[in-house]
Amino acid sequence: MKFPTFLVAFLIATSSVLQAQKKQVSLEEIWSGAFREERLQSLQSLNNGEEYVVLNRDRNSGSVSIDVYSYKSGEKTRTLVNSTDIPEIDSFQAFKFSKNENKVLLSTEVEPIYRRSSREIFYVYDIASKKLTKVSDQKIQEASFSPDASKIAYVRDNNIYIFDLNSGETKQVTSDGEINSVINGITDWVYEEEFSFVKAFAWNPTGEKIAYLKFDESEVPEFSMDLFGKDLYPSQHVFKYPKAGESNSKVSLHMYDVASSASQEVDLENAVDLASNSADKDDVFSAYYIPRIEWTADPMQLSVQVLNRHQNDLNLIFVNAKDNSSKVVLNDTDKAYVDITDNLTFLEDNSFIWTSEKDGWNHIYHYDESGKLLEQVTEGDWEVTNYYGYDPKSKRIFYQSTENGSVNRDVYSIRLNGRSKTRLTEKEGMNSADFSADFSYFINSFTSVNTPHVYTLHRAKDGKQVREITNNAELLKKVEGYDFAPKELSTINVNGNDLNMWMIKPSDFDENKKYPLLMFQYSGPGSQSVSNSYFNTNDYWYQLLANKGYIIACVDGRGTGFKGADFKKVTYQELGKYEVEDQISAAKKLGERNYIDSDRIGIWGWSYGGFMSSNAILKGNETFSMAIAVAPVTSWRFYDTVYTERYMRTPQENPTGYDENSPLNHVEKLKGDYLLIHGGGDDNVHLQNTMRMVEELVQANKQFDWAIYPDRNHGIYGGNTRLHLYNMMTDFILEKL
Template identity: 80%
Template sequence: MKFPKIIVAFLFATTAVLNAQKKEVSLEDIWSGTFSQERLQSLQSLNNGDEYVVLNRDKDSGTTSIDVYSYKTGKQTRTLVDSKNLKGVDFFQGFKFSEDESKVLLSTEVEPIYRRSSREIFYVLDLKSKELKKVSDNKIQEAAFSPDATRLAYVFENNIYVLDLESGERNQVTSDGEINSIINGITDWVYEEEFSFVKAFAWNKTGEKLAFLKFDESAVPEFSMDLFGKDLYPTQQVFKYPKAGESNSEVSLHMYDLASGKSEKVELGDYNDFYIPRIKWTSNKDLLSVQVLNRHQNNLDLIFVNAKDNSAKVVLNETDKAYVDITDNLTFLDDNSFIWTSEKDGYNHIYHYSENGKLKQQVTKGDWEVTNYYGYDAKADRIYYQSTENGSVNRDVYSIKPNGKSKKRLTERTGTNSADFSADYTYFINSFTSVNTPNIYSLHKAKDGKMVREILNNNELLEKVKGYDFSPKEISTINVNGNDLNMWMIKPSDFDENNKYPLLMFQYSGPGSQSVSNSYFGTNDYWYQLLANKGYIIVCVDGRGTGFKGADFKKVTYKELGKYEVEDQISAAQKLGERNYIDSNRIGIWGWSYGGFMSSNAILKGNAVFSMAIAVAPVTSWRFYDSIYTERYMRTPQENPSGYDENSPLNHVEKLKGDYLLIHGGGDDNVHLQNSMRMVEELVQANKQFDWAIYPDRNHGIYGGNTRLHLYNMMTDFILEKL
């Protein structure tokens, strides 16, 4: 059918007007929070299972309150604590209940230390009598109620104290604590970062015993950072940081008896140079479980310590040709049998063991991964977990009997589903997202997954983004080096397959990570939309070494970090460059942290493929990084020198041909600025031109004030100019 020219002209004009009405996203939009999702407030189930509590803040008065809500209706039923009624506490920043919920611990004046640690001023509020007691005039760490709520244990200046809440008597459990030497009851830097915990003490069920870890870090080398601030002279932060192959803290287990007031060191066995990544009391008040991991992290013993005589017995041994992952999934049932997760059949699954460590049942099985263990409901005799059974980019929530039977899928929508269960497992709050759907929170019955009500959605955000010229994030796979790798792609909104577009690849690629998932836009995705609208195609490929596709796929990079992952990024770029709509002469790559290590290697080893790279806070040699993380995947530099050096960007700088931007935070306690400074020196000595920027005093996240906006302006300008 032919249209009159005037009608054709009208159609073109109308299309132009519609396109003109679409907004262009700006970096100011992104970093001012324009596209922030509504999130469900952090909630905590009460013991009754019918109600939960939320910490609310009144913006007008500046006061905070702990408010109680009904799971079933979502309506507030009462207020437990309101700071306007507390003498001397204007507001509090966090809270913890005692086990019986008779008392609550309120934290104020929180002073962050590292990623997970902080010092705080604590108060104890008796919810019945309304009596408020200040725990200490000093800022202390990791305060925790005894099970009967009569005592409180905490750490101050590396020593453990126990406060009797009735008499006010304060007992000092340890006295040898010393900064940068001896730590009692909290972890050292590397444990906090890599084993993901700070509180290193635990009450038994009756509150008669307190088990704790002691770290002797006197032989650990010190690392120092200059912090420039705004004063006339800079300050220096000095802390113990064991780099790969260097001395770790000597860790030991101790048992404190409250009745006698004495501590005793527990002899765990004939171990040398080892870690204690977890301690946890079993259902038996006299049995403490202790996980002991060798330095290579490929041999894990689960030990039961009898607190009556401090004798130790190995009940389970887990080995792996590469490494054993540490989790928080260990759960003790009433009969002291226990739930355990393991990759020993090639995929992460749930196992049920008797108290003596004999396997009762492999609960889950299949060519898919259990990605989250939610717990066990004794009343229903069911285990709740999350898995990739519906595809490695998806997540669903399931329940199953400990005997491996009667499995139920409790979520229906395809995408990323996660769950937060009520204390008695009557309900769970499901968070659902997909590439097309920002987070939706809904309440479901745990018995069958039936939805009770929708709690919160992000429909307003969906309406808002309709006003912008955005493209969908397309999830697919690409076959690279014999593997079908997960991939997402964002194209320009006016994409024309007859045109050729420059390609920017993003990746992280660290062991067990995942960057390609069926989930909605994150902050960087809006940046990718901005770049796409300027004529770029953005792609992310999860190569070998990433997670959720089995142990072999994840652990293939063992002892050679930066080899197979880089090969996959180079090969994926080559394969994408063969597509008729991608300009193979204009392919760039960027990444942060491990991703910066990757992007640096990619432009060096793949200099015929990549013409541009940005590396933010990169590791440039694993010799510079911490012992626990690095040796888990690489062993020590003394044992594996070629693995460290052959894949270090420092040793390939002469191969640089394209445009390279190097960025780091000057106060990065994690990936030290040393990495980038050494890279700069090697590039200078190789007479290679490059761009670089240091953000003074900024940590590994490089944020604060206008920092992120400035950073992304710089990276955007670099991409627009160089790619």
């Protein structure tokens, strides 16, 4: 049908008016939380499997309560604890139930230490009697109920203590704890950061024993940071931080007998020659890690995961708590490295579930108590991305995987023998589950590029939806009023691989125009930045940039995750080589598109992404005209042992791998505009990285821009800090790209 010319003109004019009526997003809106998604509050299933509890806060009164809700109806059924009923405390920030749920540990006056650790004042609240008992007058760490809830074990000043709730007496378990020297029962900095746990002790199921780790960090080099604050003189934070190739803590396993008050070290080397990969058993490389301890279904049998320093040889060891004898039941090795997970699960007969990449993809395995393989439960060219647990009633395992594509996630159940697999989610996108204690229900969290998070309740046996809990319809309605463009998912063939990519174009995109391109990436081993999920905070910033005439794209190159072990581990011993090659090649390929200005391609990233963007503008100086690096690693020699050596081995063994891909050694190649940003109080990626980069650039007589945020950590936030940071980056992009 042919439209009259005046009608076509009218339609174009009307469209332009409607477009003009759309609001333009601002950085102030973004960082004030105007587009924050409604998330389901953190909930905890009760033992009955029919109810869950939520920590609720009343903003008007300031009171806090632990409220009970029905899974099936979503209705509140009762309140277990309310701070208004406890005159001794004003509020509490977190809670932990005893095993039988008759007592609750209340956490108050929380003082953060590092990423996962904190010191707190703890109280025990007896739900029936409403009696409140203070555990210690001093701030303590990782308070934990004994199985019968008669005692509390905790750590104070690097020593373990036991508080008896009946007698009120406190017993000291260890006495050699010393700051920056010996740690009992909690992890050192590098374990907390890279193995993702702090509590390094565990009651056995009958409360007779406590297994704990001891860290002797006396030989670990110290790192110091100046914190400027507002006083006349700065303060200095000094802590143990093992950089690649340097001495780690010497970690040992100990067994404490509650009745006799005696501790004994467990000889793990009696079970396996843990230093077999080292020519000299006493050299620095012979040290090993104990990244997990967990009691088995047998109350007198402890499982211990022991990993060699190269992190390519993992032993699962069973320790008999009666005589502290030990034996290896499973050995998992890899040419590159073995990832540590929390997936180990013991069944009633003490057989166990384990996940491994040994067939090239991450899958679930079932072993008997002796370590004999009973079944590879899942298999295929896809990854198990989350293991939710095992239901002994239905004899089914619940997990999440990429069976529907690496940018998607679905939830499944499967029998122990690998048969009768059932897909429990239907919508294409990112699905994740939170199961009730008895695996009768699960709450599904769903999102896609077009849908902010929707939370629904489902039956675990078949995935049938019971009810919708909450959605983000209000957010969708709000963003309709803004001039936003969709996030487009696709793939791009680079260096022989189909790489996942998303792209955001200006809302008034015209394929006959040429646009500057800004690329974002993280690119760290096993990571994922391209997924079928809704906007995060940075995506709203990208919408702001798109409205100003930029195209933004993100490509997950080699080394990223969820496409098999070979794809992920190709970067082994050469971090920054293949990932950078892929970003440069992707930029060149995108620059060939007729709507992208190949002379105006920029790249930015944070942390590992800052390492990448720095390398990209140096090694890809003919491709990238601008780069922003936030909190970047500039040499892996400066980063910690556990993370760095997992992917690079030590600098002593692999000096060229460290140096050839270090931005410090390529500064003379800088041609474009470069902005370098760091937090002065970054305990993770130290400011040293940026200061060394600055010195190398200065000595090479290269001009660049840089900014330091005093006392800010790796996240660079607090007050107006994030807003200031993004204003600065926006101005830099608008001026330079």
